[in-house]
Amino acid sequence: MTETQRKIGFVVCLVTIVLAVLDMQIVSAATVPIVRDLDPAHGIDKIPWLVSAFALASAAMLPLYGKLCDVLGPKRVFTGAIATFLLGSALCGAAQSMTQLIAARAIQGLGGGGLMSVTMVVIAHLKGPEEKSAGKGTNVGGLVAGGAMAIGPWIGGLLADHASWRWIFYVNLPVGLAVLAASAFALKLPEQHVRRPIDYPGAALAAAFSSALLLVTDWGGKQYAWSSPVVVGLMVAAAGALALFLWRQTRAPEPVLPLSLFRVRELRLGFAIQAIMGGAMMCAIYYVLIYLQVARGIGSSSAGLYLLPMAVGMSATGLLSGPLTARGWTARTFTISGTATTALAFVLLATTTGPDTSLWLIRAELLLVGAGFGQLLGQLILLVQDAAPRHQLGVATTSVRFFQTLGTALGASVFGTVLARLYAAHGPGGDISALTRMTGAAHADGIQAFIDATQVVFWGGAGLMTLAALLALRLPRTRGSQGPAPVRESEPVAA
Incomplete structure (x- = not known):
């Protein structure tokens, strides 16, 4: 080109x-x-x-x-x-x-x-x-x-x-x-002229597993109780599809998600950190918006504007990534710094969020959240692409997105369940939606119960990102990103 x-x-x-x-x-x-x-x-x-x-x-x-x-x-x-x-x-x-x-x-x-x-x-x-x-x-x-x-x-x-x-x-x-x-x-990109089989049964099993899991996270505790036959049946279906998928990947001549990828430390740690980041990012975006609307009475359109500092934080770290890379920062360095920064931001959200917290402080904390995530977005994909064999570059790259999607769904479900159950245990009315109909002391008590539950959710986000930081510390030290692994002689070569 x-x-x-x-x-x-x-x-x-x-x-x-x-x-x-x-x-x-x-x-x-x-x-x-x-x-x-x-x-x-x-x-x-x-x-x-x-x-x-x-x-x-x-x-x-x-x-x-x-x-x-x-x-x-x-x-x-x-x-x-x-x-x-x-x-x-x-x-x-x-x-x-x-x-x-x-x-x-x-x-x-x-x-x-x-x-x-x-x-x-x-x-x-x-x-x-x-x-x-x-x-x-x-x-x-x-x-x-x-x-x-x-x-x-x-x-x-x-x-x-x-x-x-x-x-x-x-x-x-x-x-x-x-x-x-x-x-x-x-786009003048390489094309494969040597046809290889595609593991369509494996792809179907992966689709069945992810669909069942996403439905569990979407329906559980909302449309259906966690112990309902529908949710339990979906859990069993997800577990069965996962077991069959793993079995299929050990026998398919061209597996859709080669298990050999998980033998590479950068790949398995990168997949895990990306999944954790997906859940934590959902926590930051979704539950800050809920807090602003429920506890502070801000409309949905106006509440969305509070996410702009988060976007600014991401952009700022993007502008700094070039000079920092020139000074020796690697994908590993960015991952460690990004997870630690985001964990700190969640700690601040958990300890300062209240009924009268300065909205400028909320904006500043979201700016810090964005600065943390900005160091992770792209760098984790780069980390995986650098470690993946060239002939498996597509599978490795899309797997990053796949694990982030699953992490986002699980994070939204777990945090949503925690918020709802904590409020039901300590707040009046038993349901957060009842807050809109409350007045006087009952409304004040309900808002406080909601804020207490939201703080626990933010602590959960801090815990997730702390775990991600510990995983990042286990990434091998390298001199820097050198691009995808070279093609071995026995591997199919793109024309």
Whole structure:
């Protein structure tokens, strides 16, 4: 590729990441107008599926996307994922019922699973040797993803308030078509001409496991009790699918997630830290927003603005990553510093959050949270890509996203259960939603019980990031990132 093509390729990848992350977050702020338009009588009961359908389809496709990249080459998979995403977006915008919208969100999620993960594979192929050593591109991609995650709900609220909710989906079409056109011109990537089998049974088992697990985390303690037959059945199904998947990976000639990857210390620690980070990031974003709305009476659109300092913190550490890398910082250094910084930020949130806490202090703490996560986003992917064998680059990269998705789902479920049960044990009314109907002393007691429960959640986030910091300390010391492992003579070589 020419230098111009490479630069266009980087821009294409960054825009694709923004599309992927925004569509995971943006719908949450537009649920009310969607329900009001499509099904005002019963649509409220179907709102969770607007998010779940996308997340389930996206997570189910991740292991397969990685293997397809290694077998077919990343460009074909990249363009296929974008085309599927755009088809789903068009169907979402044209939906005339909640059922149609949910089905279209699932189609959108099938493509969305590749937008984030496959894009990181493409970035790895676009980088030159000097950029691999500096982590350029991968780190920027991670920061763009984090910033989009932080401002997604705010953008969704603006579109819902000042335009039709359908534009949340229609806006993807011109941007996505431009991405397809630019990628056709700019992306000249290796393709595999030696056909290798794809472990479709393994991919199906991975999809069954992740779908069952995500449904457990989404339904458990909310739609159904944890001891209900539905949730228990899903737990059994997830455990069975996982056992069969692991068995399949030991026997498939081309496993969709080779267990040999876990023999590499950087990979297994990187996967674990990424999963922990997913749960902690959900804790920071979701429960700070709930605190602002429930305890401080701030509207949803205004509460979303409080995440901007978090995005600023991520961007600031992104700007500093270059000079720090030049001074000898490695992916390991960033990971240790990032996990420690985020753990400190959660400790501050846990100890200072109260009914009258200065909102500027909350902003400062979110800035620190962003500074911590900004050191991790991209660097963990770089760490994994550097350690992965070249012929397994796609599988290793998409696995990072897969474990983050599972960690996010588990974190949201566990923290949500902790918050609800602590409030039920110590607060009036038994349910947090009852706070909106309380007045006087009962309301004050309820707010205090909610804040006490929220502080425990933040302590949980601090504990998770402390564990991540301890794992980061076990990463092997290296001189720096040297790019993906070289291809051995016996490995398939891209043309």
